[in-house]
Amino acid sequence: MENIIAWLNTPLTEDGSFRLWMLVAACALAVIILLAFLNRKHRQKKTKRIERKTASVTEKPKVKPNLEIANLQGLGKREEQQDAFGASLLKNYEENGLLAVLCDGMGGMAEGGMIAGYVVSELLRIFPWQDCSEPEEKINRISSHVYRQFRGHGGTTLVAALVKGGTLSFWCVGDSDLFLLREEKLYALNMRQEYKNDLLIRALEGAFPPEEAFIDPQAAALSEYIGKETIVCEHNRMPLPLRPEDTLLLCSDGVSDTLTLTQVREAMALSSEECCKKLERDILSADIPNQDNYTVIAIRYHGKITEEYKDGNEKENID
Numbered sequence: 236m237e238n239i240i241a242w243l244n245t246p247l248t249e250d251g252s253f254r255l256w257m258l259v260a261a262c263a264l265a266v267i268i269l270l271a272f273l274n275r276k277h278r279q280k281k282t283k284r285i286e287r288k289t290a291s292v293t294e295k296p297k298v299k300p301n302l303e304i305a306n307l308q309g310l311g312k313r314e315e316q317q318d319a320f321g322a323s324l325l326k327n328y329e330e331n332g333l334l335a336v337l338c339d340g341m342g343g344m345a346e347g348g349m350i351a352g353y354v355v356s357e358l359l360r361i362f363p364w365q366d367c368s369e370p371e372e373k374i375n376r377i378s379s380h381v382y383r384q385f386r387g388h389g390g391t392t393l394v395a396a397l398v399k400g401g402t403l404s405f406w407c408v409g410d411s412d413l414f415l416l417r418e419e420k421l422y423a424l425n426m427r428q429e430y431k432n433d434l435l436i437r438a439l440e441g442a443f444p445p446e447e448a449f450i451d452p453q454a455a456a457l458s459e460y461i462g463k464e465t466i467v468c469e470h471n472r473m474p475l476p477l478r479p480e481d482t483l484l485l486c487s488d489g490v491s492d493t494l495t496l497t498q499v500r501e502a503m504a505l506s507s508e509e510c511c512k513k514l515e516r517d518i519l520s521a522d523i524p525n526q527d528n529y530t531v532i533a534i535r536y537h538g539k540i541t542e543e544y545k546d547g548n549e550k551e552n553i554d
Contacts, residue, residue: 300325302333302398303535307511309518311489311526317342318487318530319351319391321359331363332399335532339392339411339487341460342527350381351391354461358395370395370406371468374461378408381462390462394425394485401538402474403483408467409460412491416482416503421496425469428459483534484510489527493518507533 302325310316317340323333336355340347357377364370374393381390392409405413407425415422426432434448448454459466482503491499494517502513510533518529 301536301538302328303507303537304333304335305507305511305533307515307529307531307533309489309515309529311518311528312524313342313526313528315348316528317348317351318489318528319348319355320485320530320532321355322532323359323362328398332397333534334359334362334395334397335483335485335534336393336395337411337485337487337530337532338394338461339409339489339528339530341390341392341457341462344385344389344462346385346389347391350385350389350462353381354391354393370397370404371470374406374408374468375466378461378463378466382464385462387463390457390460392457392487393461393468396483396485396532396534398477398483398534398536399474401536402476404471404474406468406470408469409457411485411487414484414486414499414503416484416500417478419500419504421500421503424471424475428457428467428469430454430456430458433458477536477538479537479539481536482507482510483532483536485532485534486514487528487530489529490514490518490531493521493523493526493529503533507535 304322304325306320306322308316308318308320318338319340320335320337322335323331325333336358338351338354340349340351354377358370358373361373364373374395392411393407394411394413395406396413397404403415405424407413408428410427410429412427413424415424430451431448431454434451434454435445437443438445438448459468484499484503494514498517499514502510502517504510505513511531514531515529518526
């Protein structure tokens with residue numbers, strides 16, 4: 236050990252100010268610095284390789300759901316809410332489809348709100364059904380049940396829409412509306428069951444001048460409603476094939492009697508949620524006296540195009 240220490244203390248210069256151990260220490264430090272530098276360069280290269288690999292992976296685009304649904308309900312300037320609405324579980328759409336139901340309890344009659352709620356819950360309770368002939372029978376049975384309780388002095392309108400397998404089936408009673416927006420064009424899928432329309436048909440047959448249908452005192456009264464002993468339920472006999480980005484709007488007359496068709500169309504061009512927000516803004520801006528209850532179910536269909544519309548062989552089945 237003494238020999239090694241003596242060797243390390245050997246002077247490197249004539250004045251003896253530098254020793255051999257200093258040279259050894261300097262070399263060792265240089266090696267440490269070099270190794271640290273090389274290690275850092277290696278880490279930088281590895282990081283760049285990982286970044287290049289990550290950058291080359293394309294993010295999987297988000298898949299839109301088949302359906303987008305939103306709702307709106309307001310009291311308006313009435314003392315109580317007589318509209319009711321509901322929808323089946325969206326998670327069961329692939330298996331059962333989506334059923335949306337909206338009812339407007341008849342004002343001035345007994346328990347309109349309660350009857351509307353009952354009809355909505357009862358239709359959703361018996362859903363799903365095996366074929367599209369079942370609902371009409373069930374709706375008639377529900378109407379008869381309400382009639383037995385209220386003897387025609389209580390009732391509600393009904394609009395129900397079933398989206399299943401890329402098609403639409405609907406059932407309507409009374410004056411609530413079902414609209415379809417397709418490629419910026421607005422369609423009314425149902426005709427209001429009002430005495431005015433019955434009178435217009437008679438007028439066209441020559442019974443009296445058409446203008447008399449509009450001034451008749453009973454023109455706005457319902458010719459059909461849930462709560463009659465027997466009813467005529469308007470429905471489409473063949474399911475209507477839907478196209479991607481078709482939008483459906485179920486609404487009570489507190490919406491469609493307050494707003495213009497242009498306002499309805501502009502709202503339906505938005506997402507379902509934004510559609511509902513715009514409709515409410517427009518209704519509140521209208522600020523009409525005695526504003527009725529207003530209720531909306533908005534549905535945007537994002538699903539695949541059906542076979543009927545493939546290969547450019549498109550057919551209009553709306554009329």
